[in-house]
Amino acid sequence: MALIETFHLSHLPSSYAVHAALYRDVQNASFLRQQLLSGNTEFEYAFLDATSIISTMHALAAAFRATNDFMNNRLRSRNVHSETVFCLSPNNNIADSFRRFGVNDTTTNLLVIKICTGGEITTDGVRTHLSRAVDGAAVPFIDESLRSMTDLAKIKKIYKIGTSNNVGSAGKRNKSDISPTGSQMVLNGNQAELKERKELEVAILGLMALRGAT
Amino acid sequence: MAAATDNPPADITENLPDLPPSTLLPPLFNNTNPPPELLTQGAEALLYRTTYLVPSIPCALKHRPSKPYRHPILDARLTKQRILAEARVLAKCRREGVNVPAVYALDWEKGWLLMEWIEGGTVRSILDRWLHSTPVGVDASKRESELKDLMSRVGQTVGELHRAGVVHGDLTTSNLMLKPVSTADDTLASSHEEEGKQHQEQREQHLQGEVVVIDFGLAMQSVQDEDRAVDLYVLERAFGSTHPRAENLFQEVLRAYGESFKGAKVVLRRLEDVRMRGRKKSMIG
Numbered sequence: 424m425a426l427i428e429t430f431h432l433s434h435l436p437s438s439y440a441v442h443a444a445l446y447r448d449v450q451n452a453s454f455l456r457q458q459l460l461s462g463n464t465e466f467e468y469a470f471l472d473a474t475s476i477i478s479t480m481h482a483l484a485a486a487f488r489a490t491n492d493f494m495n496n497r498l499r500s501r502n503v504h505s506e507t508v509f510c511l512s513p514n515n516n517i518a519d520s521f522r523r524f525g526v527n528d529t530t531t532n533l534l535v536i537k538i539c540t541g542g543e544i545t546t547d548g549v550r551t552h553l554s555r556a557v558d559g560a561a562v563p564f565i566d567e568s569l570r571s572m573t574d575l576a577k578i579k580k581i582y583k584i585g586t587s588n589n590v591g592s593a594g595k596r597n598k599s600d601i602s603p604t605g606s607q608m609v610l611n612g613n614q615a616e617l618k619e620r621k622e623l624e625v626a627i628l629g630l631m632a633l634r635g636a637t
Numbered sequence: 638m639a640a641a642t643d644n645p646p647a648d649i650t651e652n653l654p655d656l657p658p659s660t661l662l663p664p665l666f667n668n669t670n671p672p673p674e675l676l677t678q679g680a681e682a683l684l685y686r687t688t689y690l691v692p693s694i695p696c697a698l699k700h701r702p703s704k705p706y707r708h709p710i711l712d713a714r715l716t717k718q719r720i721l722a723e724a725r726v727l728a729k730c731r732r733e734g735v736n737v738p739a740v741y742a743l744d745w746e747k748g749w750l751l752m753e754w755i756e757g758g759t760v761r762s763i764l765d766r767w768l769h770s771t772p773v774g775v776d777a778s779k780r781e782s783e784l785k786d787l788m789s790r791v792g793q794t795v796g797e798l799h800r801a802g803v804v805h806g807d808l809t810t811s812n813l814m815l816k817p818v819s820t821a822d823d824t825l826a827s828s829h830e831e832e833g834k835q836h837q838e839q840r841e842q843h844l845q846g847e848v849v850v851i852d853f854g855l856a857m858q859s860v861q862d863e864d865r866a867v868d869l870y871v872l873e874r875a876f877g878s879t880h881p882r883a884e885n886l887f888q889e890v891l892r893a894y895g896e897s898f899k900g901a902k903v904v905l906r907r908l909e910d911v912r913m914r915g916r917k918k919s920m921i922g
Contacts, residue, residue, distance in 0.1 A: 433692065437668070483690045
């Protein structure tokens with residue numbers, strides 16, 4: 424049974440919907456990839472490797488940009504779903520973006536995004552089809568699920584975000600924390616990790632938004 | 638009306654094309670519900686508050702409407718260049734760990750930019766309130782040290798900005814925000830609005846929070862001492878004119894700035910030159 428989360432993203436027309444479903448232990452990644460390669464029209468989805476996704480916001484931001492580019496007739500790839508994969512990329516290489524963010528034969532953590540630009544596709548329809556198509560365990564599409572899947576080292580490499588800068592700023596923060604009227608809160612390990620993740624996430628959003636700018 | 642009696646000069650606005658209302662939103666935001674809330678209007682851009690992706694993520698929308706008096710091709714090019722310059726600088730700063738709003742999304746063809754929403758108030762308004770409030774039962778030296786600490790955080794933040802290779806171009810106390818640091822309590826308190834309000838008031842009384850630099854509309858990437866010194870000079874004048882009582886405290890800003898990055902001391906020496914001649918660089922020699 425697929426656990427589908429449906430979003431009506433801010434600013435997009437209300438007839439547009441973004442469906443997201445997350446799976447772990449997926450067994451048939453190569454089959455799914457094959458459907459995309461052969462252009463099977465029943466498989467109009469963005470199949471993402473969830474290890475390259477840091478948060479729900481990360482994936483939804485890609486869907487948002489892809490949809491906006493779709494509405495303005497500026498798609499660079501075949502359709503709004505391939506564009507969603509491409510929109511995750513920090514550069515203009517489409518094939519590269521599919522390799523890094525798209526499903527590949529060894530994918531076990533899979534994020535499926537379906538963008539409905541018309542009205543005829545229902546959440547139920549997507550759910551039924553995905554339940555049949557994806558052989559894996561459905562998990563809720565929330566940050567907590569993604570947290571255990573994300574390959575942070577891989578993501579940092581893809582977006583060329585070194586840890587050195589972030590570490591430097593974290594060091595500075597700590598200094599200001601000591602000052603009397605600065606933050607008196609001492610971050611514990613978990614909070615510090617969440618903060619680092621958040622910083623990485625917003626740095627990525629900036630790179631995605633600026634992709635293709637000349 | 639008096640003007641109707643004598644022969645008025647021909648109305649010069651009569652023959653101009655219909656100006657679009659300056660509050661026209663980019664098409665994408667026309668159906669946004671609730672509609673973006675207009676906050677301020679500058680010479681170049683309009684700033685709104687709205688949401689990004691989901692209703693729980695607030696964000697700022699900056700729109701540079703097209704100027705009807707410019708040639709359409711030039712207009713599109715200028716809009717694109719300016720919106721991109723701002724977004725690039727913001728993204729760069731954020732990656733370098735400077736406290737600035739994150740870039741969420743942009744459309745350089747349509748001239749809009751969505752950025753992280755920064756809670757809190759401007760340093761200007763907070764300082765105003767602070768300097769005009771009469772302390773009750775708080776000893777003056779404690780207040781003084783809190784003020785000094787805020788100044789030091791301002792200096793440090795500007796230093797971080799300059800270290801990242803960015804100069805702001807319009808560094809005033811209105812373009813510095815004091816963002817309350819969220820604590821675990823806050824997440825709880827936010828569910829009870831009344832409590833959250835109290836928290837905010839408490840924080841304002843303590844000048845706590847992170848200094849965040851906003852409005853990079855005039856910013857540029859530069860590591861020139863001159864550009865950096867002019868940034869400090871503009872900030873100094875801003876402090877002096879809006880907060881005469883805080884003017885002497887600017888020394889504290891400069892002290893913290895001087896320690897914030899390698900090369901800051903050179904900028905401070907350059908600031909002396911800038912003070913002597915003003916912001917405009919001499920073109921004589």
